[in-house]
Amino acid sequence: MLLSFLLILSVVLLAVGAYGIVAPRYPEGSHRVYATTLVICTVFLLLTAGYLAVRPQAFSLTLPFGLPWLGMHFRLDALSAFFLVVVNLGGAVASLFALGYGRHERAPERVLPFFPAFLAGMNLVLLADDAFSFLFAWEFMSLGSWALVMAHHRDPANARAGYLYLVMACFGTLALLLAFGLLAGPDGGYNFAAMRGNQMTPGLSALVLALALLGAGSKAGLVPLHVWLPLAHPAAPSHVSALMSGVMTKVAVYGFIRIVFDLLGEPVLWWWGGVVLAVGGITAVLGVLYALMQHDLKRLLAYHTVENIGIIFIGLGLALAFQANLMYFNAALALTAALFHVLNHSVFKSLLFLGTGAVLAATGERDMERLGGLIHPMPWTALAFLIGSAAISALPPLNGFVSEWLTFQAILISPELPQWFLKFLVPAVGALLALSAALAAACFVKAFGITFLGRPRSPVAAQARETDRYSLTAMFVLAGLCLVAGILPGLVIDGLAPVVGLLNGGARLASQHSQPWLTLVPVGPLKSSYNGLLLLLFMVLSAAVAAWLIHRFASDATRRGPAWDCGFPETSPMTQYTAGSFAQPIRRVFGSIVFQARERITMPPPGDQKSARLEVELHDPIWERLYEPLAGAVVMISTRFNYLQYLTIRHYLSLVFGALILLLLGMVLWR
């Protein structure tokens, strides 16, 4: 009943997409589309959250569409319900934001049809219960988002982003297709229930895991498959960027979890846990280092998504390693950390992209070097963006800290792992995680500080106006969630318990909401505990007492004057620190190794009127070492075989004949 209602809602979303084709003709069309998606996503969100809150049991449904011998299977269980909550929370808030932001859209006819379709695609991926519907919905989601990336396709950078995205999406789907083929086995049991029953050899299950890592990882943005992400996510309109970065990457994580933790069933080989862990650690650090080098605000956020996906995969890798060693309690902690971070990242990354959208609407600019001082004209946007920045930098008492803290706790209980490889790997990954957390704070001091603080660096930044009410409401809903999930993490963890139990053979964390003062005690008393609520209370109390005492008994007089700046204030805003100069120390310390960063200073001789120049040279190691040779090889092979395009019919016939003979010979030899 619930499941069929959710499916009907998804179909309604598709219908709204169809209306979106004609909507731009009406003055209220854009408003109607976003209002409808807002309502549908909210209903979806409430239903699935309610389903998670009561003791959930799985529902399934088969429809007579799709492949004739298979039909279309759909299923709702705790795992898909949790991810549905994430998707529809993002969808509802993005729709609310778009009620205001959509007015600024230059090409609504390229956005309105695809936005609801994209949402429907993501929801259907999460509900699918056989390989065909899963891949169909997955491709629907990919193409919908591709169309949104191409909304402003006249810009050559966007066209390039769209092309790269398409290539990587095809690659990912191919990997998933092969993974499902292996899972289905020779009998072709393409529905998920049959796959769960299949017994696989260790070699085959390792292969499935590798393919799932490639397929889901390319969509989620694992290094080195992340290259399309920082180009494609910023190219879309901001509310769609929020959905792509905050939500679609989570659907990819869902795909990985569904295949590896659910369909594969048996715990796989322990060393695959190590591989996932190492990939996660490297992704986290490289993602944030790339982000630090950007001065385009949206691209910075997109690279930062790569970092957070790395953190999620660290949790998943630990869970795999624990499960392979049958340590289900430890695995429950690692899984809880990963899933908590899935929720957290979707909240604060959507918030930050929406904030960027508000800045973009107010100034038309996303290059931080031309912004600055926006806290004065846009105080509320600045506050929301500040909360998002603090949350993503893992600062207590906000939510990002809780999931990183849980990941650290999971790392700290891993010396119990018996394998030596993991014993060496886990502390190294812990160091990488700590490094990425510290670099993330630097990255968001830069993002917030250069964009919103200081003095305006361009006329557009000086003339900015506060954004509309819809957009502000959307941002503050998310900012509020950052705070609530940070101070009441026990409730979120209890909500995640059925999901963790489903993936982990029934083992889950102990109930947290019954702890005194709502403290978080994941491992055991006297082991580790954290109470964000009390921390916030103490901080608010001590700040309030200090402020009251000082203003009452000391001085509360304030004067305004020109900036001091050691006696030599520079009037030009160009003398401020820029995004590039802020990142310079970090570029010098880390970038000289990772990006081969070089700085060249050209000083004119004394007396010359020419200006001095500072040139910075950065190399993208992954693009230059992996993708350029790959693209070169593809071009070389295709030019080599180009002549095959211009043969006569006789040649083609003989080629066909030769291929047939070869294949038959191969068959004979193989038998």
Next chain:
Amino acid sequence: MALIDYLVQGYQMALVLLLAPLLTGWVRWVKARLLRRRGPSLLQPYRDLAKLLRKDVVLADSASWLFRVAPYLIFAALWVAASLVPTFAGGLPFSWTADLIAIVALLGTARFFLALAGLDVGTSFGGIGSSREMMIASLAEPAMLMMVFTLSLLAGTTELSAVAHFMMTAHVGLRMSLGLALMALVIVAIAENARIPVDNPATHLELTMVHEAMVLEYSGRHLALIELGSALKLVLYLSLLGCIFAPWGMAMAGAGLNAYLIGLVAYIAKLAAGGVLLALFETSIAKMRVFRVDQFLGAALMLGLLGALLLFVSRSL
């Protein structure tokens, strides 16, 4: 939990706040003596704070609301963090509010807002301070967390009271990993408190400043709060070193008045000794170039990682 325990907790909160300027004065006095100067009175930091609190605030024209809120936030975060570290007594009623990882992150919250405040007015000195502070933090924070890893692998907990208890009771002995962790923590403490050789708290050359460059635009009560916050941070790090590596004399909750008094005397003695060592170290070394700092802190990170690795390999190292 008895009422007396809550009183002791409140007392500890007040104690760190009141002791903080005294410790700063003590370090300055010892440094002056080592340089054969007479040095200011031990109470000078209190007088400075009182003077600053009475003065008007002069805000730059381009300062925003964040600039005015940040000092209170920074002060609150540092005060709460400093009062969650066990000083003279462990196992107090709220000691479980935040474990060591959370305390490190709370310091990160204070740093985040201080760095933002440095960028707020839009001057080049503020920017230089913020950008260098974040570079230093990007190495110091992981080094600190690696030290936390080492400790918690050894003690089996990240709760500071429990770590102190473990260090006092169990036969810990001399361990390789603990030595590495101690070195890492000392380096991080020097860097985080803006001490020589990483930064100079008494410098008058703006280009060499990190912490002072960030707070250049602050005046009056705001500056007083930030100064008090820095003093609290020094107390925090010395208490941390004391409660982990020298937990002698520390009382456990409910131990009675005598034990608390012994703990208090021991704690003040530890702070004084820490201050002397810090002053000795600072007078015996020159300040580093900014781009040497990463090597200094990178060493701390490696030491911490090595300590954690040793414990992953064997619990007995």
